[in-house]
Amino acid sequence: MAARTALSDSRRQVVKTMISFGARSMSSSSSSWWRSVEPAAKDPILGVTEAFLADPTPTKVNVGVGAYRDDNGKPVVLECVREAERRIAGNKNMEYLPMGGSLKMIEETVKLAYGEDSDLIKDKRIAAVQALSGTGACRLFADFQKRFSPDSQIFIPVPTWSNHHNIWRDAHVPQRPYHYYHPQSRGLDFSALMDDIKNAPSGSFFLLHACAHNPTGVDPTEEQWREISYQFKVKGHFAFFDMAYQGFASGDTVRDAKSIRIFLEDGHLIGCAQSYAKNMGLYGQRVGCLSVVCEDEKQAIAVKSQLQQLARPMYSNPPVHGALIVSTILDDPDLKKLWLKEVKGMADRIIGMRTALRENLEKLGSPLSWEHITKQIGMFCFSGMTPEQVDRLTSEFHIYLTRNGRISMAGITTGNVGYLANAIHEVTKST
């Protein structure tokens, strides 16, 4: 009896809602379908740039989003990219790429990650598709993981790029954390990391940052990577590498891919997301690649076909322009050399700024240790500042960064490093 009443209650509620729908649609003064839509929270990272742009203060500094700036604080288009664009413009048609993207670009991109002479490439064991930069590559993999390992979860480092959480959530893959950052040392919590790897159920999926961990800048050493790889073998875990900074971290694309190469040597069948956003400065072009290592060519063909099945209902086929820039550059030995030189230039400037920031802080007599600034690598530095200190940096000094204390080194210049050091010193000196 009670159940029936409850049912008819809810039914009545549904009918009421439906009637109000109908009423809404008929009169122009009636309310919207979207009345109940809440304003969404701002994206923590991209929201910073929005706030920065809205600030009228001339001395403002943006060390929020990870887009490279030159020493004048200006965005950079690489020379090799400008040249590639000159060659492309007027010479290509804009036909649809295949669902899996530009074959030429994929070929070159896979070589970068796996090595020019990789046997995996020779044996055609890599299923690879062009993806919408790193985000798109991660999302495609997450969707693929959901579809073909539906009971699996993803282990994600703490902390990580905030969008990783959004990606696997929207793919409906449950997430589990694993220890990574060690706040006290501002370094790697290696023993806790290894424990988490050992304690995870066998055959778990792990997200690893191949180099230049975002947001901490803390990477395992080569020795540590070997141990991680070994333990992964023992547990039969799946390694998914997000490599967004190859070349950008140390200045050397081969060195930055070391972690992946170690895993490949150990025979792991990995997955890898690659992005040209930072290392080729192609941010807005959305160029990247998702690759999955398979047992043999036949399996690679099957996996690639399934990845395409996921891309088709999302965007049909990927954008051609960025892919053409990449393949034009990587296919031409001179342009490729120029690119490698320019990447090293960017990496070197960042390493220079790390040194400068640390020296400035030490010169100011900061009581804290800032060693981690030069130990960490890549675009970001996990300063160790609290959200409250960050808020002070923004409100008092008009310095914009994410509240987790992550500083984008690329936003630092010889012109603003002194101001930044001073501000950081001010808000942290009483710590």
Place this chain on the structure above:
Amino acid sequence: MRSQTDHTPSVGSVTDRRLSCLLRHLHPSPSSSAMESDRTISALPTSSFGSDSVFAHVVQGPEDAILGVTVAFNKDPSPIKLNLGVGAYRTEEGKPLVLNVVRKAEQLLVNDKSRVKEYLPIVGLADFNKLSAKVIFGADSPAIQENRVTTVQCLSGTGSLRVGGEFLARNYPQRTIYIPQPTWGNHAKLFPLAGLSVKTYRYYDPPTRGLNFQGLLEDLSSAPLGAIVLLHACAHNPTGVDPTIEQWEQIRQLMRSKGLLPFFDSAYQGFASGSLDADAQPVRMFVADGGECLVAQSYAKNMGLYGERVGALSIVCKSADVAIRVESQLKLVIRPMYSNPPIHGASIVATILKDRNMFDEWTVELKAMADRIISMRQQLFEALRARGTPGDWSHIIKQIGMFTFTGLNSEQVAFMTREYHIYMTSDGRISMAGLSSKTVPHLADAIHAAVTGHLIAIKIAMSSNGIGLKLKQYYKLLLLLLLMESTFQDPSTCRVTILRLQ
């Protein structure tokens, strides 16, 4: 397997840890089971193990029905082949076309040293969004002037539909979308993945090769209150059958009275009739009544920007405040999908739409494409009439846009592919854009042959020793062929195919 040595992580250096790990495997404890020591773990941590892929069970996915046609076409070595599969415009010479105005815009962008390639905002290029809304809703649209429209840049039509679908699945209580029967194949794939359940409404009427208007009205009438309805704004894909303006008005009234939410797929604005405004009429009618709707726009065909993936999703809301909130929710869908949209194509579009002269140039080139297609329709219709192909082929000129639903069945389509190397989707859809004055006769021949069934398949049984065909049967066969040849006025339409069976 319990380790013999109690291993505490904090003890010893990295090397010690690794060595003790190795030792455990080199000298397993007596309590370890046989199964454990069978595990393929070599003593050398860097040697290659033969591991199983976690994706070993993944089977080959089916070829996409539409894009697979081009794949098959490309494989065909025949010198005389025709690709009428995917809806990409071709010139009279059968070449892809980049519009002059697009080339101009590209050059401007390349030469502009101040341009950078930074990330666009999640919602895309602001200029592009504003101008796209004007293109579809009209420059003087009150909805735009009242700030009731939120427009976000997406990856062409597909991306706009997917993002719109995901937004609805999360923010709209009625999670059913009605799609026309038939419709573009990808619709049925992308909406379920977005989180909506899909139902169909009657649309195409095979006997008349036109609109099943009664069926459409009945099905929409019986849809639950608030259901979402996918409408092709113009140039229905794959049929080319559009409602008349009067029929659109009836559809609008019905939908508004039933509280159904319109979701327009506008992939061919300007491409259908040659006029941007005329092709946008149905959408504008719905906006004019003050109600809400969603619109997915694509610049793939009408600006020839196919591979650049340029499109926009617009949501017309009741108020500016709602539009702002809706936009913030759209960002939550986009960010975990691809963060922000590609900049190049949108920059081209914005460059063109912003400049009065370039905009006018575009409309002229667009009309030329539409006119060529209309002319192809006329030519094909006349060619079939000249051949006396049985049936009413007037639908070829009555239908509109890039596609014609020929009415051919899958066997006839397969025949045309096999015998005439004509590639099209198995539902009988042909892309008129792939035709030229030179190739119309070939297509007409093929359709004629397929329809009149002038195909004689003769099966000859072969024994394992060789040809087991008896002499008597052979002569019977020869007689039959001669008889048929003399019967047909045009022997070239008579094809004899001998199939061998083991």
